[in-house]
Amino acid sequence: MLRLIQSLRKYKYYKVRRGAIWLKLVTYVLPMDDLHIQSNQVTAARLGWVQDSWVVDVVLAQKWLIENKRMSFPHLLPTDMLTLLERGENELAMLREVVSSFHGMDLSPLSVEGESLALALQEVTLLAPLPNPKSVRDFYAFEQHVKTSRARRGLKMIPEWYEIPVFYFSNHHAIYGPEAGIKRPSYTKWLDFELEVACVIGKRGKNIPAEKAREYMVGFCIMNDWSARDVQKKEMEVGLGPAKGKDFATSLGPYLVTLDELEDRRVGEHWDLAMTAKVNGVQLSAGNLKDLYWSFAQMVERASSECELFPGDVIGSGTVGTGCILELGVEVHRWLEPGDVVELEVERLGILRNPIQ
Structure with missing residues (x-):
């Protein structure tokens, strides 16, 4: 419990200390999932951000940091936009830390669990960024x-x-x-x-x-x-x-x-x-x-x-x-x-x- 509290305090501090990290958030599906799209209600949808001409998967990027940079987080980020928003400011602060960790990096060779962290923007299908608004x-x-x-x-x-x-x-x-x-x-x-x-x-x-x-x-x-x-x-x-x-x-x-x-x-x-x-x-x-x-x-x-x-x-x-x-x-x-x-x-x-x- 103490470690969890310390981690959450870290993300609050990060938000102030490091300043704003620009975010272009997207909800996307892989080309193989296109056939399952019905008015953007897609179970296979993923949460990502746009960096240069890439779409970077939020959860895969976080797992890569855990495995390769030994970074610690209180929990994994969600796979969908609505849950991210519902979890509040600490969740957004955690996402900003993940995004900032890849700033300036060559994303093309990076993978985790056999999946590429980033796909070319033209290779994915973008849904509405918030497919299921309240x-x-x-x-x-x-x-x-x-x-x-x-x-x-x-x-x-x-x-x-x-x-x-x-x-x-x-x-x-x-x-x-x-x-x-x-x-x-x-x-x-x-x-x-x-x-x-x-x-x-x-x-x-x-x-x-x-x-x-x-x-x-x-x-x-x-x-x-x-x-x-x-x-x-x-x-x-x-x-x-x-x-x-x-x-x-x-x-x-x-x-x-x-x-x-x-x-x-x-x-x-x-x-x-x-x-x-x-x-x-x-x-x-x-x-x-x-x-x-x-x-x-x-x-x-x-x-x-x-x-x-x-x-x-x-x-x-x-x-x-x-x-x-x-x-x-x-x-x-x-x-x-x-x-x-x-x-x-x-x-x-x-x-x-x-x-x-």
């Missing part, structure tokens, strides 16, 4: 998108939007990763993409004030909130929704990038990250995460008001200005059809690409 809340936080989308429907801006950040719950069981095919639902002809950024919660909390919110945020990833606009239109006219207009697919990925990697682009509670969207290689959308009217800190505060947030909860930003066909208009691009390819790109967060089926 919940998905999607906010409506970019003013330009709200104004333009309402104007296209002949509606004025509503003053209540400036009073509180609003959100809806999406389907956390319909999560897709990069390159996963998105099936156009049979009930829609107006399929649309939405260019967003998602924040992942890493610590349990309730009634979190905005000034403390970053303590609860692990990092960001790109989010595509796929939308059936014709169905959504009917639902919103009834005054309840969106529901079926949104619940068939949400894409996340390709990485979960920790906030420390983005610190040099943070301005107060906003991040200066360019955002673009392409359909079939043609750029349609361009915006910036810093243009949020409601910051992620304010979203966390609102979401946690008299309600507990948990590790693995996802909070979406809503669509950036110009970030969907609804806002741009069908004169700019028709609604999405099978065969189209949508690519969302956000600085530092990578490219989230999905074909329509």
Whole structure:
């Protein structure tokens, strides 16, 4: 027990002493496991991080350090993202020590238990970094998108939007990763993409004030909130929704990038990250995460008001200005059809690409 306590104290100390270790976390499967993928729910999925052009397996890397560097740990790291988040700050600190131990090393010859520690990025299939979020809340936080989308429907801006950040719950069981095919639902002809950024919660909390919110945020990833606009239109006219207009697919990925990697682009509670969207290689959308009217800190505060947030909860930003066909208009691009390819790109967060089926 004493050794365990000393080990845990070591990881707390490491976090302060060594400083932040940049992390691009991924959930991946080996090529041989591709046939078992069903909406990212894969028993063979592994937790890894991206280093240069490699995906490094977290558990194999830790075992290699134990066997070859005689390093000691209180226990093995988990094989999945959600468990990593649920175990808390000490677990992330332990992961940072593992990652830092391989900084600058040639990963290609390293193996343990007959398996390579690292595989080339192009050799693996990336799932959503968090394939099984506890919940998905999607906010409506970019003013330009709200104004333009309402104007296209002949509606004025509503003053209540400036009073509180609003959100809806999406389907956390319909999560897709990069390159996963998105099936156009049979009930829609107006399929649309939405260019967003998602924040992942890493610590349990309730009634979190905005000034403390970053303590609860692990990092960001790109989010595509796929939308059936014709169905959504009917639902919103009834005054309840969106529901079926949104619940068939949400894409996340390709990485979960920790906030420390983005610190040099943070301005107060906003991040200066360019955002673009392409359909079939043609750029349609361009915006910036810093243009949020409601910051992620304010979203966390609102979401946690008299309600507990948990590790693995996802909070979406809503669509950036110009970030969907609804806002741009069908004169700019028709609604999405099978065969189209949508690519969302956000600085530092990578490219989230999905074909329509």
